[in-house]
Amino acid sequence: MSRLNANQTAGTSQSRTITLAILAILISVGSIVYLSSEGYKRRQAEQMSTTALQKEADSHSSSPWIYYTLGVRLAREKQLPAAAEQLYAAAKLKPDSYDIQFALGRCLAFMNAGDRAEKALMDAIALKPDAGGPYVYLTMARHAQDRTELAIESARKAVQYDPKNPEAWYQFGILYTAALGNEAEGVPHLKKAVELAPDAGVYNFAYGSALTNVSQFAEAIPYLRRAVEKLPGNAYAHFLLAVCLHRNGATAADADTAIAELKTAVSLTPSDYRAHFELGNLLEERNRFPEAMAEFETATSLNPRLGEIWFHLSRMADRTGQPQKAAAARAKFQEIRRLHVAFQTLARRLRDHPEDVNAQVEIGDVLMQQGSLKSALVQFEDALHRQPNNLKARTLLEQCRHLMAESANAPAGGAK
DSSP: OHHHHHHHHHHHHHHHHHHHHHHHHHHHHHHHHHHTSHHHHHHHHHTSOHHHHHHHHHTTOSOHHHHHHHHHHHHHTTOHHHHHHHHHHHHHHOTTOHHHHHHHHHHHHHTTOHHHHHHHHHHHHHHOTTOSHHHHHHHHHHHHTTOHHHHHHHHHHHHHHOTTOHHHHHHHHHIIIIIIOOHHHHHHHHHHHHHHSTTOHHHHHHHHHHHHHTTOHHHHHHHHHHHHHHOTTOHHHHHHHHHHHHHTTOOHHHHHHHHHHHHHHHHHOTTOHHHHHHHHHHHHHTTOHHHHHHHHHHHHHHOTTOHHHHHHHHHHHHHTTOHHHHHHHHHHHHHHHHHHHHHHHHHHHHHHOTTOHHHHHHHHHHHHHHTOHHHHHHHHHHHHHHOTTOHHHHHHHHHHHHHHHHHHHSOTTSOO
16 A cells, blocks of 8 residues: 555656646747747837947847837937838838838828828728728828828728827818818817817817817917917917907906917017017007007018008007108008009909900019019019010019019018
């Protein structure tokens, strides 16, 4: 009995030893497989410093994840051309990776390389047809190429496959508002983006801008307030908030806020005549005439072709006891009005009689007086193409070219 027990014990021990040996072999094989797997190589790359990744990439690594990880990091640092170079290298080594193709396409979309972005994104979609992400940036790439109908198609798929992605709704919305000028269609999409990401400055700015464009000033104000909070360097956000406060029948406190916002906009983009003009209007309404006149004078220097500014400048010159300046501003306003009426009359005449070369030459003359030199040049050249011996067209063409040359050589802030 004792011998039988001993034999059983020995057998059990031998069996355990064999089992452990088999497990050891399996673990060893499993470790070898894991260490050679794509997942391990990718995690290994992710744990490396950017310097180490760059060194490996420069040494022509055989791992696509070295290039991918480095490319993603460079893209996050806004070094897009360098990022694209690394992602192209990754895609060459592993063209069947969804993540690599998607990252490459997204990087190229932000570089406005529309056609190249579209190819990489379509490759990503082929690898994962139901993923919404590539469709978002495909919309951006197609928008950049003015392929609006195809962009709408990809935008619809983006929100269908990834309805909780605010960027998908944002791209869909600005496609309508920016490319098609269709605020009614774009506003609901932009609203959805804000609802999904209420603290995103870009989405609040886009939605507030769209509401402003359809004269929903009161509704736009809270979104533009958030936009200037999140995007303090966006001059146009400050400008639009001031416009909405002003157009909404601003209280005294709102008017003070609007003036402050316009001053911020002016400090950020001093060459934007719109902020100076709007600020001048607000100051005029509050009887701050000398300050208003200074803003209107700056606005006329930045955009001398807008008659409304000269009209307000003439009023402020009158209010501040400067009759000669007021008379000069009124004369400028009247001249701009005269040219506008002349242009409208000639445009109707040319529409009804497109063969009328003399009307075309006169339109070119008016455009030249208005300062639209490139448009005037087109009219003169076309008139001469139709009537090569038209002396007036040739004379005005030479004058126009001379003015364009002077404008091109003028110092910053000089002739437009």
